[in-house]
Amino acid sequence: MIHNIPYLAVVALVAIGFWAMIFRKNLIKVIIGIAIIESGVNFFLVALGYRSGAYAPIYTHAPSGQMVLPVPQALTLTSIVIGVAVLALMLSLAVQIYKKQGTLDTRKGVLKK
Amino acid sequence: MQSILTTPSGYWDPLMWLFGLAVAIGFALFIRSLGQKSYNKETDQTKPFISGNPEVSKSESHVKASNLYWGFMESLKSYYSKIMRFHTGNVNDYVLLLVFVIAVMFLIIVLAGVI
């Protein structure tokens, strides 16, 4: 049971993120929802990479024994970097929308039908 | 031939079709040339007949896009009012629909195997 807690946290994070994206009407909060889902996914990848009793792949002179394959960590790093870029881009667009339309309400967009 | 596309129950040859089209157009032009020759340009014969009402200017008589297919839209009003209400342009709904599709697929693919 105890080793499933990280996965439960992942489910909770993704669910909270989707809740924010579906039910919050403020664009900034929608973007925060994406950020939360993203942390959930990153957490999932890191949790996958954990092996009990093995060495983390960060030591140059690790004692002999099992060492974890660092692929999930590499994936997570890449995903975090991409996430930062996406977040910055979306926030800058939200600023532009506020300048043009004077509101961040998702229901008041000009593109519909 | 490089143009013949065979399908399971026949074939499609665009060049032959074009040939047939040319023949049909030639035939239509031939029939047209049999018509009366007494048509005169520059006379009242070329004017539209609108029961003696004054003719509106050319640029006034252009039918705008929103007036085209008025009957079509009118007869399908109940369908279009529903479908237009569905297209909210709200980004929350876009995500909701993704979750909906994933949930339906989850029921069909994943749970169908479990139960």
Place this chain on the structure above:
Amino acid sequence: MSIDWLLIHSPALIIAVPLFAAFAMPLIKKLGNKTRNGVALATVLLIEILVIMLAKDVFASGARSYVFGAEPGLTLPSGYIVPIRILFHVDGMSAFMAIISATIALVAVIYSLKFMEKETALDRYYLLLLLMMVGMFGMEFTADLFNMFVFLEVLSIASCGLVAYRIHLADAPEGALKFMVISSIGALMVLLATGFLYGQYDALNIAQLAKELQFNFIDKIALVLLLGAFAMKCGSFPMHQWVPDTYSVAPAPISILLVVSTQVSLYALFRVVFTLYGISSNVVVVGWYLIVLGLSTLFIGVTMAIPQKDIKRLISYLGVSQIGYMLIAVGVGFSLFANPVEFEIYGFRAIEGGIFQLINDSMYMGLLFLVSGALYYRIGTRNLDSMGGLARPMKVTSICFLIGSLAIAGIPPFNGFASKFMIYETVYRFNPIISIVAMLVSVLTLAAMVRAFSAAFMGPSLPEFKEVREVPKSMILGMVILASMVVFFGLFPSLIVDNLVEPAVRALISRPSYIISLLGG
């Protein structure tokens, strides 16, 4: 540097050259606008040549793998052999998609030379355009699920920047933000699915995963996530609403690249369905999923197109509905996958029709978007209500629009007819009702296009358009290239089907040979 060397390294070069040229753009700008345009044009031309060379080789002598990093057969100290290398795998289907992307990118750059002239910061425009190409080629060539996610994000971020390029318009940032929200949520679902598969099989390589896949509970969840995410990215009902929002605000050359990028997502969907899961999944259920999505996409797309007042939204909704044809055809083929007899009789032809429709769709959708861009260039509006009588001053443009609309409606002898004919016939054998709905949609498409044509081009010449002239030559060239391809593909369909489409479909459906050519017997 011989031809052989170029050929061997072409999968990497096709990614690396635009990537390098993209980030060199801000420097090249210092040498003047002519040089900048020249370098952008030269890059896409070079890529087009490389892609055609590579595709010719792949069609003639089978798939080609390209290995980055370690030597093949790397063994870890623990004795564990993993395909830890990063692999590109170019088979017939990837090469086919690469031809589409490279051709459309070439046309987009030719068209942009004049079309975007009045805008500022064009170095960044070309930078993002080349990055979009990198993303597309990466998604087509990669044999690795995580790389697919990375290139999907590269493609999304670059396209988002370009959609918001005319940021001074009131609606551009909104369309771009919607696109980015949709793309990033889709990409995160892909990443989650990748995590599920990695956690089970310790591999990211598509071939390795396909070999070990057991289609258990976790695999099914991953399949659902991948299907949902890629179906949204390719704009199928009910997740199609972002498509018109995004396409209509982007500049016209970007709209045509966005059409191709949705097709690349469709390619990723087919790759997941055919290569990653293939026969080991529940083919009938997945096939019917594609068919139902395709049917509803067809119908909703075209009925939404008819009342539109914005010409680009009208074309975008038609683009949404055209995706439905490919989904239906490939879904029919896939649902027969487990039944070799019927698959040989008409399932294979159905997939061929769908893939042929893919290349045709990119051509005529591109043509229509370029024409709408030409109208915008001259009269500065997308509103159909304020257009009229434009056929008189813009003759070539109106003829191109006519060719494009007849092709999209499936009128012979244009290319749309040839592929739709294949789809109707094969789908009719599977289930006549689907075929009848598809034909009805074709009629409605013609109705929508007739409305747009008569509103914009027909009628008396309006006084406010006295000064309108034909668009500049480079824009005409872009449109004429696509229009002549539409006509050529329509007149010689079997030339294209036999030489381009069939090798692509053979590669798409042969899952075992994909695994063997990457991992060995």
